[in-house]
Amino acid sequence: MNYGLFNLCIIMNLKDGLSHYSNLSPVEIDKSLSLFTPEKLRAKEYFLKQGKVSDKIGFLEFGMLRSFFYDENGNDITTHFFQPGQIIISMRSFNAQLPSKENIMTIEESSLLVITYKNMIALYEKIPVWREITKMVDEHKFNQLNKRSIQLQTLSALERYQLFCEKNPLIIKSVPLRYIASYLGIDIATLSRIRKKI
Amino acid sequence: MNYGLFNLCIIMNLKDGLSHYSNLSPVEIDKSLSLFTPEKLRAKEYFLKQGKVSDKIGFLEFGMLRSFFYDENGNDITTHFFQPGQIIISMRSFNAQLPSKENIMTIEESSLLVITYKNMIALYEKIPVWREITKMVDEHKFNQLNKRSIQLQTLSALERYQLFCEKNPLIIKSVPLRYIASYLGIDIATLSRIRKKI
């Protein structure tokens, strides 16, 4: 059982990831995977809508998604990007089964392996190790968020953008700049000027 | 079982909190509390040091603590304030038993109820409901951090400070401004000017 599971990246699929990084047996892996169903989404389709209780999470095979919400002025605020190999989840809504405060939407055509909340619970009963896997995902998400929070707290717009580029070359390539600007808390015009400077 | 548990605030102690907000029986509560030991700390004492694996968490009865780290220039960056009624924990270090990236230190004289990692594990075995309580604490911490992250992303220095004052009157009263400035990602001189403006 290993944190690498959630940095799988593009190369690996869910099955290979589980066999490399979890200590599930091949039989358990097959039993687990039978509860996931493939789902294809076109660009700009919702995976989760603000206000609804999240009833599923997904493992992203390929494509790109983002989570966002609308602030009091109707601005679209991006809060997260989801890359291949990552778990698509709204932690608060899925874990506590509360109405979501954010949308999750594809940026481009995407392919996921989806498991419903009901099946996830079933999985916990059948294969208790999955509780640990979930715990690891949650911890990983917490640590990511913590890093992000510290970056927003301590870095200038320029530094945030530079670090983001360094750590997320894939996102830079395939995501509209205005989403990245909003994610970094920078005005789109300012980001444009920062880019010119580099 | 109820989220109110982690917004107990000053009025309530751990015992009352557990009996009001958890569904532990009185016997279970007493059994649980026997694994917590009182700990008094003077001002500016460490509860946890950067680099060490956290071996305990605490419930704060009274006093005030903060977590912080030193950045590459040696600046002291405050990442969190802990108020009475809250759980003192470094999530990453305690949950995953990894070396801590942050310090936790009292700001003023404080009184805690402390439980060691070993005893926490014992508690999970004796009273499995504690796994759920922990899960709720973790979820609550995640949601708090998520809020904070969005505030850093979307609000101006002035707005961040105003919101902070509104939500944390106790902290404003008893914590040096430079800690608050650092927590909000604002230069101390800028914060001083913001305060004059209000």
Add this chain to the structure above:
DNA sequence: ACAATTGTTTGACAAAAGTCAAAAAAAATG
């Protein structure tokens, strides 16, 4: 109580980031 230390405010200035509007470029659509 007094010196020493630590914390906060202020001034003068510089740099960073935001605003609004228009132009340019790129992407989507028929």
Add this chain to the structure above:
DNA sequence: CATTTTTTTTGACTTTTGTCAAACAATTGT
């Protein structure tokens, strides 16, 4: 492939925030 539509860049300007140093205030230890 030409035309909408969307996205990005740019210009001119304003506002916000940071920097450095000094003055001032508060707190602490002896």
